[in-house]
Amino acid sequence: MRCTARMAQPEFRTEIAVGGHALVADEPASRGGGDAGPAPYDLLLASLAACTSMTLRIYAARKDWPLEGLEVELSLLGMGETLRIRRTLAIGGLDAEQQARLADIAERTPVTLTLKRGLPIDTRLAPQE
Numbered sequence: 156m157r158c159t160a161r162m163a164q165p166e167f168r169t170e171i172a173v174g175g176h177a178l179v180a181d182e183p184a185s186r187g188g189g190d191a192g193p194a195p196y197d198l199l200l201a202s203l204a205a206c207t208s209m210t211l212r213i214y215a216a217r218k219d220w221p222l223e224g225l226e227v228e229l230s231l232l233g234m235g236e237t238l239r240i241r242r243t244l245a246i247g248g249l250d251a252e253q254q255a256r257l258a259d260i261a262e263r264t265p266v267t268l269t270l271k272r273g274l275p276i277d278t279r280l281a282p283q284e
Contacts (some may be wrong), residue, residue, distance in 0.1 A: 165189055200229045203240065206266035211257050215249070223248030227261075240270075 158173040160180070167188040171178040180198060182188025193201060204227045215222035224247030232239050244261060246254045261267065 168192075196231055200231060200240070203242070203264075203266050203270065204229050206264045207242065207244075207261050210264040211244075211246075211260060214257065214260050215253075218253075220253055221248045222246070 156174070158171060160169050160171045162168075163170045163179075167182040167186075168191050169180045171180055178198075179192035180195060181191040182194050183190045186194075188194070207227045208225055211225055212222065224245070226245040228243040228245070230241045232241055242261065244254075244258055246257055249257070
C-alpha cells in the first residue's frame with residue numbers, strides 16, 4: 156500500500172493519490188481552508204467507518220444472516236490526551252443476538268485494531284534532487 160499527498164493551492168488543499176484513486180483533502184473555511192474536501196481527521200473517521208461496514212457485511216454474509224441495512228456513525232470527541240472515537244451501529248434485519256455479535260466483531264476490525272494498539276511511524280527525508 157502506498158499513498159502520496161501533495162501540497163496544492165489554495166492554502167491547505169492537498170491532493171492525494173492512493174490505490175489508484177485521487178482524493179482531495181482540505182480544512183473547512185472556519186479553519187482557513189477552502190473546504191474542497193474532508194479534513195485529515197474526517198479521513199481517519201471515514202477509513203474506520205468503511206472498514207467497519209465492510210468487515211461486518213462480510214461477517215454477516217459468511218453467516219448467511221439476513222442483514223438488511225447497516226449504518227456506522229462515528230464521532231471524534233475530546234482533545235489531546237482525552238481524544239476518543241464514539242462508534243454507533245444501526246443494524247437492520249438481524250435479531251438482538253446477531254446485532255450484539257456484529258458489535259463485538261466491530262471491536263476487532265483491522266483498522267479498529269490498528270488504531271487501538273497504535274502504529275509506529277518512521278519519518279525520513281527524501282534525497283534532494
